[in-house]
Amino acid sequence: MNADDLLTLSPVLPVVVLHEVEQAVPVARALHSGGVRVMEVTLRTDAALEAIRRVAAEVPDVVVGAGTVITPDQARAAADAGAAFLVTPGTTDALLDATVDTGLPVLPGASTVSEAMRLAERGFDRLKFFPAEASGGVGALSAIGGPLPHLRFCPTGGITSDSAPRYLALPNVACVGGSWLTPKDALAAQDYARVETLAKEATALGTEAAT
Ligand code: 3PG
Numbered sequence: 448m449n450a451d452d453l454l455t456l457s458p459v460l461p462v463v464v465l466h467e468v469e470q471a472v473p474v475a476r477a478l479h480s481g482g483v484r485v486m487e488v489t490l491r492t493d494a495a496l497e498a499i500r501r502v503a504a505e506v507p508d509v510v511v512g513a514g515t516v517i518t519p520d521q522a523r524a525a526a527d528a529g530a531a532f533l534v535t536p537g538t539t540d541a542l543l544d545a546t547v548d549t550g551l552p553v554l555p556g557a558s559t560v561s562e563a564m565r566l567a568e569r570g571f572d573r574l575k576f577f578p579a580e581a582s583g584g585v586g587a588l589s590a591i592g593g594p595l596p597h598l599r600f601c602p603t604g605g606i607t608s609d610s611a612p613r614y615l616a617l618p619n620v621a622c623v624g625g626s627w628l629t630p631k632d633a634l635a636a637q638d639y640a641r642v643e644t645l646a647k648e649a650t651a652l653g654t655e656a657a658t
Contacts, residue, residue: 448510450552450573453532454601454621456485458653459611461628461646462514462603464489470634471498475506477639478628481646487514487534487624490521496528503529512551519545526551534624536577538562543569554601558582560591563598573599575624580605585613592619608645611652 454460461478463486465471471494475486486509488498495513502511512532513525519541522533526549533546536556543566546553556575557563559582566574576588579602583590588602602614603624614623628649633641 448531448552450532450554450571451599451621453485453510453512453552453554454573454599456510456622457483457650458615458622459483459628459649460485460487460601460603460622460624461649462487462489462624462626463629464491464626464631465494465498465634466492467634468494468497468501470637471501472505473637473639474629474634474642475502475509475511477642478646479506479509481628481643481648482650483628483646484508485510485512487512487532488530489513489515490517490525491515496524499525499528499530503531516542516546518542522546522549525549534575536575538566560595563591563595567595567598572597573621574601576600576602577624578604579614579623580610584610585617588614588619589617592617595619608648608652611649615652 510531513530514534516533516535522545532552534554538555554575556577599621606623606625611623614620628645
């Protein structure tokens, strides 16, 4: 799998914050039941690495990766835990080197034209646009597509089920990222049926964008 394959797995890449390791497998199964075959577990909680380990071992139909990778050590730890891809909110040279060393597909974060150009210079042409809404949203991404039409983005940060179609309609957007498929209150209530419903709605966005 390369970064391009990663971006075509689902119109919405779920950004999942898990506080309980026990929730990893049920969440992954609920996403899969809703048609979403990919899951980004953010390394913002103590449960994240073990959550990745469990999903990789127990839910092989879901491609699980690590998000919020901000240090070289985290990149290595995520790879060791079985992450199938890495997502970073922004980049430093040391972090990029470490992610490349893992051999995994990487979605490095950028929010400006210069950052995107620097990443392209290093061979990355599939990028996370973060924080999408705060960085100018659909208008900014559309404008970036003028001088840099060869780059494809997964915008993330502040995107909702309402705004997602506007991003997905852009030629330089392959998918969008968002945490709305796994809302805090649904996870607190272990309401996996709701996660499945939200995943189904997200899956349908791909069909809408294609028509
Ligand atoms: C991320 O880590 O990519 C973002 O925090 C997700 O943003 P959202 O919670 O606004 O969807």
